[in-house]
Amino acid sequence: MFISPMLLETANGPFSDSRYIFEPKIDGHRLIYSQQNGIVRLYTRHNNDCTRQYPEITSAMFPHDIVLDGEIACVDPTNGVSDFESVMSRFQAKKADKIARLTTELPATFVVFDVLSYKGEDLRSLPLMERKSLLASLTLPSPSFGVVPYIEGSGEALFEQIEARGMEGVVAKRKDSVYVSRRSTSWQKIINWSYADVYITGYRKAEFGWLVSVPNERGNLRPAGIIEHGASPTHKKAFYGVVAPLKTNEDREFVYVEPRIRARVKMRNWTKAGNLRIPVFTEFIV
Structure with a gap:
């Protein structure tokens, strides 16, 4: 089941606000993970099916139906930062033998930041922090899954750390935001240009x-x-x-x-x- 993702507006610069949480922006590509009736499908933000490109993700199953939102990352082991070109190599691979080889050479991680549906229940109308609480309670099905960390309020301090590590940027999200399938000022990105x-x-x-x-x-x-x-x-x-x-x-x-x-x-x-x-x-x- 594809759900059109919530998109980010661009902030003027780093800021701190107790009404927001702040996450590191993952340098990869957006992924909607859908598990329905024991079948896993993976979709890009534009509803392109990329299930076969990531066998390490599709082979892992949750105990219940679920729809998750996150990013595909390929982490450079030397610095712990996702490498966008490696992600694109994975995404653009079409032949089965190349996909199998890249699964070993450039393993992908699905880094989750939201849960949109669980056990058949649509969660998008819940406040973000309630969805985050449910996400934190889930047992991830394999090491190929991770959860994006966040801090509350201190966006400028996080951005300084992101700059120092050469990462892509920071995402600011209102704690009370519901999930809407469009661009929204409730979610903002601050790019480390x-x-x-x-x-x-x-x-x-x-x-x-x-x-x-x-x-x-x-x-x-x-x-x-x-x-x-x-x-x-x-x-x-x-x-x-x-x-x-x-x-x-x-x-x-x-x-x-x-x-x-x-x-x-x-x-x-x-x-x-x-x-x-x-x-x-x-x-x-x-």
């Missing part, structure tokens, strides 16, 4: 996108990704107003320009390939 200064080296001809590069260890520029978010209409107008003389080449999709325009971006982190992960434009560097 990283920042980088980049050169804009091209732009898409169709929908918005700025190609960016960064210096390598020898000082030469190398491609580092594409900015698709953050630029306001004013920023775009300013860019396209000055970029024409800088054009060097083009193809079907992109126009390439001299690396004269610099920008600052915020991002989740650097990928293993050295690219910016989900870069967001913040400002031009003049």
Whole structure:
């Protein structure tokens, strides 16, 4: 049984509030776990069935029907932090032999933060802390399951710890929040952004996108990704107003320009390939 998940609004920054609990944000992908009549099904937030990708999760059974909300994580044993690229390797595996191999090489953990249904009873109208109490009382069926820890009130202190460990961020949830299948200000995320200064080296001809590069260890520029978010209409107008003389080449999709325009971006982190992960434009560097 798929339940469309409750989604997060974005907070302006870290905060503390006794009306909230604060959880570490797990760097993985959202998962709805459904066990009905002895059959387990796993769903992404967009209702895509990913049951076969995680045999270590689907092979474990609770004693009763249950629907859980959480994240799939692949924890790096060297630092205890979930690695998003490893999670994507697991999620994108389709062939049975590759899935079996990755189950050993990149074991997944289902990190649970909410229980939506239990023994056939819909719990979504209960306050969050009542659902948390039930979740804490459950016996997890295998070591491939975990529960997201939380603290009450002290969001800023938790965010400092998250920053120090290089984790993704913090989630703030109102203690009295009911579970709704939409985006809600009752649940908010505070991202632990990283920042980088980049050169804009091209732009898409169709929908918005700025190609960016960064210096390598020898000082030469190398491609580092594409900015698709953050630029306001004013920023775009300013860019396209000055970029024409800088054009060097083009193809079907992109126009390439001299690396004269610099920008600052915020991002989740650097990928293993050295690219910016989900870069967001913040400002031009003049």
